[in-house]
Amino acid sequence: MAYNKFRLRVLLRFMLLLAITGGFWYVLLYRHWYITAFCLFLVLLALLFDLFHYLEKTNRELVRFFSAIRYEDFTQRFPNETRTGSFADLYQELNNTIAAFQRIKADKEANHLYLQNLVAHMRIGIITFNEAGEVNLMNQAAKDLLQVPHLTRIHGLQRVSPELTEAMETLENEESKLVVLNRSDEQLLLTVKASTFRLQGQALKIISLQNIRSEMEEKELDAWQKLIRVLSHEIMNSITPVISLTNSLGTLVEAELINRENNEEPDEEIVQDIRTGLETIEKRSAGLLHFVEKYRKLTRIPNPRLQPLNLNELLKGIQQLVQRNFRENGVILQLQLPDAPLLLQADGDMLEQVIINLVKNALEACQECPAPQVEIKAYTDPQENNRVKVDVKDNGKGIPEEILDQIFVPFYTTKRHGSGIGLSLSRQIMRLHKGSLRVSSTAPSQTVFTLVF
Template sequence: MSFKNHKLQLVLRILLLAVSIYALSWVGFNPDYRSTFIGLAIFILLQIALLIRLYDRTNKLFLRFLNSIKYDDFTEQFYTSGEGKTLRELSLRLNEVMDKFREVRAEKEAHMQYFEVIVQHIGIGIITLKPDGTILLLNNAAKKLLKVGQLRHVQELQAVSPQLALGLQQLENGEKVLVPVRQGAEQANLSVHVIELSVLGDRIRLASLQNIQSELEEKEMEAWHNLIKVLTHEIMNSVTPIASLSASAYEEVSSYTDTAAEEVTLLREELADIGQCLHTINRRSDGLIYFVNDFRNLTTISVPQLTHFNVTELLQEIKMLLRGQLTAKHVALQLEVPPDSLILSADRAMTEQVLINLVKNAMEAVQDQPEGKVLVRAYHDERSRISIEVTDNGHGMTPEAMAKIFIPFFTTKKSGSGIGLSLSRQIMRLHKGTISVQSELEKGTTFVLRF
């Protein structure tokens, strides 16, 4: 028998059960009504089972609801058609709760995707890891800085920088450190800042990585510029009057010795010696003034006048320009350029100046080699930037020399002012580009220009 009202079913089943129990008690254990007794007992048990089943419907409804929450399965829907108004209302409310859960989860996932996109596109490298070194998150900026793919453990960074791998695990909360990282020909200084968070009771270490190499170079160049300005100003203030006075004194002594009488020959000879000394002072003062003016070039570079020009044509012109020097020093210069044209937007004169300086340095580096070779190669790098390499097969440089090679006045050559590479780096910075060096002893040196 089926009824559409849940309460009516419950009431009728209880009444029927009561009547059946009363009938069973009235029949009793009379042998004459044994079959009736057994039939009533079975009927009562059946009524109890149906009553329990009716009661379990509500329990099963709640159990399905709780399991859906437990296993995050919010696709469950509850239908109780034909079970009465109360169960229909209960099913309706449970479905509303499930809809709310689905809405909250969708909103949560949308926020997670939103923040994940922000983290992946932010310019600062982000690494999150557990205290045991397991990496939870490595954003795109960190991958580009470290030139790695997806990592699972911080120890995998040992190949990039052992100091970085150690610092990510051992830095105290809120501590910052500067980590030098060298990748091929490029030198980078990473500012690493580590903080600790507690997420649902678990400790998480969050590290931010930022390449401040350009900022360090800019501050370094600014400091050198200020120093050069002060030095050249003081030297010029001191040397210029000396040069002027020595020149005037030399002219006066020369005029006197030319017109002096024969009887003052000894005095004339002494004055000639004095004049020669004054002339030497004047000549060396002029040389020092020229030397100081040369250093002033570091602080007076004009703004680049950008034009579009063919890199291959520029390299061929430089080879033609240096052909005589290359022949005299028995150095072979080889150009390696792609078949398609490389059009560079830069100041042509400045770029030519930098390349000539690098090629001349390479020529001097290989002049003691039995077969001196210089290779100039132009190409697009992995970021589609135009890059030019100048490679020699000279004796190479020590790591200490590479660290100082771009410092003004520092030079590894027997003769040289030490401003050529510093000037080249400043020119590249004005072009928003970089110049880097890679060298090994007895294996040669490579300078790389990236525009």
């Protein structure tokens, strides 16, 4: 409808222009009315100007509209003509579009303000910077941790901690590192984690900083308490009978010395008791020495020799290695592997030691259950950035909840002949591979140990 009105107005202007042009030539050539002809010429120029101005009006308004969008000037408004105006619909749509952009900008600014306040109130320090090292964001928690009121370039943290600066610049996506930061008032233990992304074609890195000193000290104290309880238990079990035997042997030796003073023959029974007591003391001392050797082994794990490793082939080899033992004990062993090989940088011998230990524990856990079964499953977890995982699951009685947090404590064991260092060693080996060893148990149905790489 508006387009029809526009064409009609252009047509009327064009017809009027033709009529004036005809009148101009008529009065000039046939009537020789020169003044009238001059006046008609001026009218003709005015009509031409009006026609071009009318035709270019749409272009001018569109240029003004797109300039407003380009420079985000959403205060621009187009005139509201009467309902019969030819540009009324166009102006109305332009105004509606600008209003929509204005709402989008307002929502964007509100979200930005919300995120700014959220980041500012976080207790974890947040720093973002680009490839050139220019800092885009630094929240108050980061300023307080680093005692830096303002930071424009990440390299400016060299005076605070060169190690921390290097960690921020070299850490890749989803990598983390512990950094010790010495401040004037205290020493901090910072966990530094990096995350990279691209925003409008620009590569940015987010660094999170968290002081875990108090948490680490609490965990360390708890670990020491658990370890001391276990060590005290083992040492007391060895020393108590030795002390008791020593007292008994002392009494026997005194009796034998009295017999010697009276020139009596040695009592063979007393001599045998002394010999037996000394053998028992030797045995308990050897047991205590063996315990100390196991402790030394636990604290002297060599660094892994990282090499390309096909996890699928490693697990197949472990299955062949333990399959006979499983058949002899009437336990089913299942292995689930993905079609594509899972490739790692790892020490094959150390990982084999860890998985065999877990598989043997699973075998012992479900051996006395009906239809015992152990399952080894390797996969990538999409919920954790496709990290490689290996589950060792058994359908045994499970681990009671009250001792679930104790099983990784060195020398803690619920087995009659267990050493109590297998799971602790396994967890340390996984940590050396920058992974972890997790456990979940639902007593009395199943237990799952998970290796996370």
